[in-house]
Amino acid sequence: MAERMGFFTDTSVCIGCKACEVACKEWNQLPDDGFVFEATSYDNTGMLGASTWRHVAFIEQSRPVQLPSADDGAEDSVDRWLMASDVCKHCTHAACLDVCPTGALFRTEFDTVVVQSDICNGCGYCVPACPYGVIDRREGDGRAWKCTMCYDRQLGGLEPACAKACPTDSIQFGPLDELRERAEERVARLRADGHEEARLYGESPSDGVGGAGAFFLLLDEPEVYGLPPDPVVTTRDLPAMWRWAGAAALSLAGTVALAFLKDGSLRRGGRHHRWGR
Amino acid sequence: MAECHPVGFQWVMEAKARGARVFHVDPRFTRTSALADRYLPIRAGSDIVLLGALINHVLENGLDFREYVLAYTNAATIVSEDFRDTEDLDGLFSGWDPDTATYDPRSWAYASTEEQPPAEHVEGGRRHAEAAGPETYGAGGAAAHPSPQTDPTLTHPRCVYQILRRHFARYTPELVERLCGIPAAAFAELAEAVTANSGRERTTAWVYSVGWTQHTVGAQYIRTASILQLLLGNMGRPGGGIMALRGHASIQGSTDIPTLFNILPGYLAMPHAHRHDNLEHYLEREGGETGFWGNRRSYLVSLLKAWWGEAATEDNDYCFGHLPRLTGDHGHYTTVMGQIDGTVKGYFVIGENPAVGSSGGRAQRLGLANLDWLVVRDLTLVETATFWRDGPELETGEMRTEDIGTEVFFLPAASHVEKEGTFTNTQRLLQWREKALDPPGDCRSDLWFYYHLGKLVRRRLSDDEIDRPPRELTWDYPEHGAHREPSAEAVLREINGVGPDGRALSSSTQLRADGSTTCGCWIYCGVYADEVNQAARRRPRSEQDVVAPEWGWAWPANRRILYNRASADPEGRPWSERKAYVWWDPERGEWTGHDVPDCEIGKPPDYLPPEGARAQDALAGTDPFIMQSDGKGWLYVPSGLADGPLPAHYEPHESPVANILYGQRANPARRTYDRPESPYNRPGPLFPYVLTTYRLTEHHTAGGMSRPLAYLAELQPELFCEMDPRLAARLGLGNGDWATIVTSRTVVEARVLVTGRVRPLRVEGRVIHQIGLPYHWGWGGGGLVTGDVVNDLMPLVLDPNVYIQEGKAMTCDVRPGRRPRGRALLDLLETYRHG
Amino acid sequence: MGQVKAGTAVEGRDAEFRSYYGRPVIKPPVWHEPHMPTYLYLGGMSGVSSSIAVMARLTGNPRLARTARLAAAAGASVGAALLAAELGRPERFLNMLRVFKPTSPMSVGSWILAAQSGLSAAAASADLAGLLPAAGGAARLGGRRGAARLRGGLGAALLGGRRSAALLGGGGDTGILGVAEDRGFLGVAGDAALLATALTGPLTATYTAVLIADTAVPAWHEAYRELPFLFAGSAMAAAGAVAMLATPRAQAGPARAVAAVGAVVETAAGTLMERRLGMVGRPYREGRAGRLMGTARMLTAGGGLLAAVAGRSRVLTALSGLALTAGSLCTRFGVLEAGRASAADPAYTIVPQRDRLDAVPGEGLQG
Numbered sequence A: 001m002a003e004r005m006g007f008f009t010d011t012s013v014c015i016g017c018k019a020c021e022v023a024c025k026e027w028n029q030l031p032d033d034g035f036v037f038e039a040t041s042y043d044n045t046g047m048l049g050a051s052t053w054r055h056v057a058f059i060e061q062s063r064p065v066q067l068p069s070a071d072d073g074a075e076d077s078v079d080r081w082l083m084a085s086d087v088c089k090h091c092t093h094a095a096c097l098d099v100c101p102t103g104a105l106f107r108t109e110f111d112t113v114v115v116q117s118d119i120c121n122g123c124g125y126c127v128p129a130c131p132y133g134v135i136d137r138r139e140g141d142g143r144a145w146k147c148t149m150c151y152d153r154q155l156g157g158l159e160p161a162c163a164k165a166c167p168t169d170s171i172q173f174g175p176l177d178e179l180r181e182r183a184e185e186r187v188a189r190l191r192a193d194g195h196e197e198a199r200l201y202g203e204s205p206s207d208g209v210g211g212a213g214a215f216f217l218l219l220d221e222p223e224v225y226g227l228p229p230d231p232v233v234t235t236r237d238l239p240a241m242w243r244w245a246g247a248a249a250l251s252l253a254g255t256v257a258l259a260f261l262k263d264g265s266l267r268r269g270g271r272h273h274r275w276g277r
Numbered sequence B: 001m002a003e004c005h006p007v008g009f010q011w012v013m014e015a016k017a018r019g020a021r022v023f024h025v026d027p028r029f030t031r032t033s034a035l036a037d038r039y040l041p042i043r044a045g046s047d048i049v050l051l052g053a054l055i056n057h058v059l060e061n062g063l064d065f066r067e068y069v070l071a072y073t074n075a076a077t078i079v080s081e082d083f084r085d086t087e088d089l090d091g092l093f094s095g096w097d098p099d100t101a102t103y104d105p106r107s108w109a110y111a112s113t114e115e116q117p118p119a120e121h122v123e124g125g126r127r128h129a130e131a132a133g134p135e136t137y138g139a140g141g142a143a144a145h146p147s148p149q150t151d152p153t154l155t156h157p158r159c160v161y162q163i164l165r166r167h168f169a170r171y172t173p174e175l176v177e178r179l180c181g182i183p184a185a186a187f188a189e190l191a192e193a194v195t196a197n198s199g200r201e202r203t204t205a206w207v208y209s210v211g212w213t214q215h216t217v218g219a220q221y222i223r224t225a226s227i228l229q230l231l232l233g234n235m236g237r238p239g240g241g242i243m244a245l246r247g248h249a250s251i252q253g254s255t256d257i258p259t260l261f262n263i264l265p266g267y268l269a270m271p272h273a274h275r276h277d278n279l280e281h282y283l284e285r286e287g288g289e290t291g292f293w294g295n296r297r298s299y300l301v302s303l304l305k306a307w308w309g310e311a312a313t314e315d316n317d318y319c320f321g322h323l324p325r326l327t328g329d330h331g332h333y334t335t336v337m338g339q340i341d342g343t344v345k346g347y348f349v350i351g352e353n354p355a356v357g358s359s360g361g362r363a364q365r366l367g368l369a370n371l372d373w374l375v376v377r378d379l380t381l382v383e384t385a386t387f388w389r390d391g392p393e394l395e396t397g398e399m400r401t402e403d404i405g406t407e408v409f410f411l412p413a414a415s416h417v418e419k420e421g422t423f424t425n426t427q428r429l430l431q432w433r434e435k436a437l438d439p440p441g442d443c444r445s446d447l448w449f450y451y452h453l454g455k456l457v458r459r460r461l462s463d464d465e466i467d468r469p470p471r472e473l474t475w476d477y478p479e480h481g482a483h484r485e486p487s488a489e490a491v492l493r494e495i496n497g498v499g500p501d502g503r504a505l506s507s508s509t510q511l512r513a514d515g516s517t518t519c520g521c522w523i524y525c526g527v528y529a530d531e532v533n534q535a536a537r538r539r540p541r542s543e544q545d546v547v548a549p550e551w552g553w554a555w556p557a558n559r560r561i562l563y564n565r566a567s568a569d570p571e572g573r574p575w576s577e578r579k580a581y582v583w584w585d586p587e588r589g590e591w592t593g594h595d596v597p598d599c600e601i602g603k604p605p606d607y608l609p610p611e612g613a614r615a616q617d618a619l620a621g622t623d624p625f626i627m628q629s630d631g632k633g634w635l636y637v638p639s640g641l642a643d644g645p646l647p648a649h650y651e652p653h654e655s656p657v658a659n660i661l662y663g664q665r666a667n668p669a670r671r672t673y674d675r676p677e678s679p680y681n682r683p684g685p686l687f688p689y690v691l692t693t694y695r696l697t698e699h700h701t702a703g704g705m706s707r708p709l710a711y712l713a714e715l716q717p718e719l720f721c722e723m724d725p726r727l728a729a730r731l732g733l734g735n736g737d738w739a740t741i742v743t744s745r746t747v748v749e750a751r752v753l754v755t756g757r758v759r760p761l762r763v764e765g766r767v768i769h770q771i772g773l774p775y776h777w778g779w780g781g782g783g784l785v786t787g788d789v790v791n792d793l794m795p796l797v798l799d800p801n802v803y804i805q806e807g808k809a810m811t812c813d814v815r816p817g818r819r820p821r822g823r824a825l826l827d828l829l830e831t832y833r834h835g
Numbered sequence C: 001m002g003q004v005k006a007g008t009a010v011e012g013r014d015a016e017f018r019s020y021y022g023r024p025v026i027k028p029p030v031w032h033e034p035h036m037p038t039y040l041y042l043g044g045m046s047g048v049s050s051s052i053a054v055m056a057r058l059t060g061n062p063r064l065a066r067t068a069r070l071a072a073a074a075g076a077s078v079g080a081a082l083l084a085a086e087l088g089r090p091e092r093f094l095n096m097l098r099v100f101k102p103t104s105p106m107s108v109g110s111w112i113l114a115a116q117s118g119l120s121a122a123a124a125s126a127d128l129a130g131l132l133p134a135a136g137g138a139a140r141l142g143g144r145r146g147a148a149r150l151r152g153g154l155g156a157a158l159l160g161g162r163r164s165a166a167l168l169g170g171g172g173d174t175g176i177l178g179v180a181e182d183r184g185f186l187g188v189a190g191d192a193a194l195l196a197t198a199l200t201g202p203l204t205a206t207y208t209a210v211l212i213a214d215t216a217v218p219a220w221h222e223a224y225r226e227l228p229f230l231f232a233g234s235a236m237a238a239a240g241a242v243a244m245l246a247t248p249r250a251q252a253g254p255a256r257a258v259a260a261v262g263a264v265v266e267t268a269a270g271t272l273m274e275r276r277l278g279m280v281g282r283p284y285r286e287g288r289a290g291r292l293m294g295t296a297r298m299l300t301a302g303g304g305l306l307a308a309v310a311g312r313s314r315v316l317t318a319l320s321g322l323a324l325t326a327g328s329l330c331t332r333f334g335v336l337e338a339g340r341a342s343a344a345d346p347a348y349t350i351v352p353q354r355d356r357l358d359a360v361p362g363e364g365l366q367g
């Protein structure tokens, strides 16, 4: 396997231009997501989905601002506008991949997680399995879709389309280890500059998904950006689940058996047939 | 900048990463504000107050870069006794003529012991208004006396420095707070940062775009910034300057090789029918004799030679007579009035969508509907081509298709990826672009269109004298391909120009006035030097130094920073190690450095012009501003402007507040159209809010290039209006609701985006609410998303220097709910016009 | 604004949490109604029916065994059909059997279901074949023809309940459906298949709990302990009900017992689950899911009670069977709906995760 490739999305320099969204759609020839005015700041795509593999979030944060020489009190004025480009995390322990019954989702030589659309049968299982709400089934098409980390471009030695298009290098693509180092430095720098709130999200291999292949620098809590604060790969509990299901199955079988044993039928003569005779 | 120039904004981010502090001044908190260190909300239309207060802060605290100011600006120059300031005349400068509503600028001139330059040299004023109008202001360089009286102590009461001090004395932080709505503390922080970051070791840059230009005082906004930058020594130096972020791809190219009615290539003035009988006359009357404009004869003759070739001879004034002539203002809005009046019969609309993109959409469409013929060349069927069958006036009943006689020709155009050629970007950089694919169907490049149209026209010419100009044109580019596409490279070579040996020239200094050289645009001379397409160079920045001279080609002479002589001190030494850019090398006896020096390479710093010298020879070795007739940066502009030698704050044409500085409320010289198609909002409570318009990253201008694209249309699917929560609450509007915006022009509906990014400001003791509207929507244009035309709300009122519309600050009313339809819309409008 | 502050009452306290415009963090399950919940019901019913059939066969209750065999086959095959129909690309149903993935409950489940439907169909068709005049001949043919017949049986089952019900209904008390004396190859194979369902049956009835628990849907994932019991109970109630309804009352005693116990298990597991889940369990109590779960609770409890006392009363048996069937269906629809609701409201994703982070200082994010 080649070196593990990944994304470091530094949201502190994102200008919300959405070039990444458009570049992704353009390269992957994705359908549009409909033309709906959402009235949620400048975000009209809402969230990642089957046809939106990069999604830029816009968060307007206000604090009371006193109008100069105003007597009529404080006013809520925006003083921070956070923008962040979200993408599939290409989890180390990827729930979508784990639960896929057909093997359509697989791990590539770049250690990324990709759907093979010719195998996916649209069972939809990966959809609720993803702890980040990334992958989705496309209506009409019936298959599940998500970011491939531009597998095809990577095979051709190109960087992913979204990273290529990003004017401010908010999206950085490269070997994951290098990115992690760079990200640590960036956080340290931001904190030194007084941005105490700067933090990394998804870079730690000890988190609930074993570390994300696409991690982020955030300026607020993850949930503010629509990200789960402490995601866990669902299959972590799978052995326990099977144990409980096994117990239930055994109890079930036992109960049924008991129902018959208690029933008089065993004792009643004449109707008794021995198995197989 | 992040919104409209996101790719350029990466360099701001890079500067920030290296420690630069970024301030953003805008009525709305935008994507740029989000990334800036400080955001200053401002009332739209009040920036001169802010900039003026910065100037005042510099002057009153002695923070100017004195050595620079003394050597490189006209601070010491003494102005005529006749000059009266706005401070003396309650908002007017001397020379105001209320009858013609124009200035006679003679009293603005420098005091001189010598004879005044000929009256025609003093641009502006009545004569211009009557004859040429101010159409050619600035073109060819405004002339000023080359060696005026000066006072190097800067104490003479009539020296520019003292005039400035008096003029800006009332522009105080308190005024900023009262008029702009910017708190004094925020102003103090800005003033401190700007001044602390200027001087020998540091430079500050200002970046602007149409938030500064689309005002009735647009040109004066930029002037105010220029004064500040000159005082702080921030011009001609790395990291300094005033960056105009330009618009459409190659809009810079379209002023260099102009699509404007009033200039010829390379900013030569367009000749006027009555003022310029012949070449001599023209050269005498347009521009000064000193500085590089002193060579304009070579520039113009070479241009004429490029156009008329063999036919252009010394005997026939090099065909100067073939040039079209101005008879007055032929600007966009005046032309539209001509259409309505029936004096303009035919119209070419090339790569423009005025039915949506220009102010006063209704007037635009009334004009289009009154033409005999209309040619639209565009990528898609834009609204300008379809207004007659689906325009908003059909809905209101003001127009009926069967009554419109205009014959419309739609000719599909090839897009920029479907043809080769250059873009000239915002920093004057020409970049060659290859054709990526063939245009589909009948789409053809604009070059193809004009070239073959020209050939068709020429085939129909008679031997009559009147047909001589087109007949004698050189019109013979090599063609290639099935569609006989003319060679764009041949055009570029013609623009570059050739010498007597038939070889491409390498510099405009080689141009001659004797007809031995040709050049299609003197400032572009050198782009084809050594017979190589220099614009096509793409050496990566990693392979060259920071100036990256081998990436494309910048006019003039591949210089990356204009007037960079100012990056060295008068003796030719860098102001500081840190800011070293070009400098005089005494050993080699020439200028050297990182960039191409913007001066004569062998002219020593101690050069003093001999008596009677002309052109560049008249400039001293210390003069960096080589296009100016005196080589100086003009803090005070003795000629060339229509509305005064100094910037003064005037309220926008439509403003909710009075001008507390002067009795004169708005720019007296502003251009208005006093006619029924151009109604204005009356001051008063009917229109209580400030309206500003702007762009979104997700769309492009009138939308013809973005609304038809699903990937862009889905990102901003509907016209919306941004308003602050308090106003929304007062109007009973919730986020996502519909609102109706009213001006005396029309009524437009939009979804509501309630956002704290737009702040109400306390101005003159009143809370002023501002409404923001992006203007990318129209009813058609092949758009996947449609919406009302915001420009239908705009007034027809222009800056008097460059005729740009005031699109950034006006008044309006807002009503909850959707707008009325049909006749009811007109009824509502009536109540606002006369109610 | 971006940080919607929603007050979510959580067991006596108010959780302030922040989210992105109140949008969900995770994707709700895309599975459609009625396909998926009906499948969950049918799978459960089929699984337990198999257990009943096995026990009935072992304990010599042929009438009960036959109904249960047929119910098991019908449930599994109709369920499989529904599952296929639920796919975005039904024509690629067989891609399920491309791989066997232990990490995917759906993969494991597909194999279980494949086995269950195959085996139960074999068991049922063998049984049915014995009834036909040509049964002996057909039985002796075996091999390819047998397989064809098996498919025929499957086809019959696929035609749905009406046909089988008619067949069964024809039986009733009159007992015309005697036990095939000549068992032959078919009979032996059928019995072998039936015996095998002793394993696949309980798994079919309970794996679906793992199937939905193994997701990020909080109301499902967090319930992974109780869900298998809830489903097992629901399945017992469902299968007991079908057997009760379709078997002469005299022979249906064990079915009634299974149903009654199932009702108890379902009720107990459900109650326990909701209590233990706390805030995350709210979707089971609120909205459409809450109403479904409440109705299910009533129907199941009532049906179970009736089953316990019905004895040989025709009316009570019918009432009980119908109530239990409806109850089980409601449970499945309710659970699916609760999952959807819990995915749609970011509170259920964010609040527990945030609490988890806040409880363990220094864990998770570098703050």
Ligand SMILES: Nc1nc2c(c(=O)[nH]1)N[C@H]1C(S)=C(S)[C@@H](COP(=O)(O)OP(=O)(O)OC[C@H]3O[C@@H](n4cnc5c(=O)[nH]c(N)nc54)[C@H](O)[C@@H]3O)O[C@H]1N2
Pocket: B001, B003, B004, B005, B025, B026, B027, B028, B030, B042, B043, B044, B045, B046, B047, B208, B209, B210, B211, B212, B245, B246, B247, B248, B692, B693, B694, B695, B696, B697, B698, B699, B700, B701, B702, B808, B809
């Ligand atoms: N994505 C995108 N990019 C574009 C374009 C596009 O349509 N879309 N258009 C191109 C073109 S043609 C042009 S000209 C440029 C224009 O580029 P910009 O000038 O950046 O464009 P605008 O958004 O029109 O205006 C800029 C800002 O000016 C603010 N503003 C309004 N009034 C005032 C004022 O009085 N003072 C101050 N300080 N600010 C004010 C507005 O709130 C707005 O945020 O962009 C070019 N780039």
Ligand SMILES: Nc1nc2c(c(=O)[nH]1)N[C@H]1C(S)=C(S)[C@@H](COP(=O)(O)OP(=O)(O)OC[C@H]3O[C@@H](n4cnc5c(=O)[nH]c(N)nc54)[C@H](O)[C@@H]3O)O[C@H]1N2
Pocket: B210, B214, B247, B248, B350, B351, B352, B353, B354, B356, B357, B358, B359, B377, B378, B379, B380, B382, B413, B414, B415, B416, B446, B693, B694, B695, B700, B701, B702, B703, B704, B705, B775, B790, B791, B794, B807
């Ligand atoms: N309210 C308000 N109004 C404004 C402004 C504002 O800020 N506020 N800004 C003003 C400014 S700065 C500008 S520049 C104008 C822009 O306004 P317009 O120029 O009227 O609008 P565009 O949509 O840019 O029109 C350009 C057209 O050129 C077509 N096109 C693209 N490439 C080619 C080509 O190669 N050949 C040909 N023939 N056609 C081509 C496109 O499809 C498009 O329809 O809007 C102005 N109007």
Ligand code: SF4
Pocket: A088, A089, A090, A091, A093, A094, A095, A096, A097, A113, A129, A130, A131, A132, A133, A134, A135, A146
């Ligand atoms: S983020 Fe979701 S879709 Fe992406 S790899 Fe992880 S689990 Fe799969």
Ligand code: SF4
Pocket: A096, A099, A100, A101, A102, A103, A104, A105, A115, A119, A120, A121, A122, A123, A124, A125, A126, A127, A143, A144
């Ligand atoms: S929908 Fe496709 S990718 Fe997702 S789990 Fe099912 S088969 Fe795998």
Ligand code: SF4
Pocket: A023, A024, A025, A027, A028, A053, A054, A087, A146, A147, A148, A149, A150, A151, A160, A161, A162, A163
């Ligand atoms: S990596 Fe490729 S597929 Fe993934 S978001 Fe970026 S452009 Fe889209």
Ligand code: SF4
Pocket: A013, A014, A015, A016, A017, A018, A019, A020, A021, A056, A083, A084, A085, A165, A166, A167, A168, A169, A170, A171
């Ligand atoms: S392209 Fe880069 S800067 Fe633009 S929205 Fe995407 S991540 Fe942000």
Ligand code: SF4
Pocket: B004, B005, B006, B007, B008, B249
């Ligand atoms: S559209 Fe072109 S010119 Fe405008 S920012 Fe993007 S790359 Fe630059």
Ligand SMILES: [Mo]
Pocket: B246, B247, B248, B251
């Ligand atoms: Mo523009």
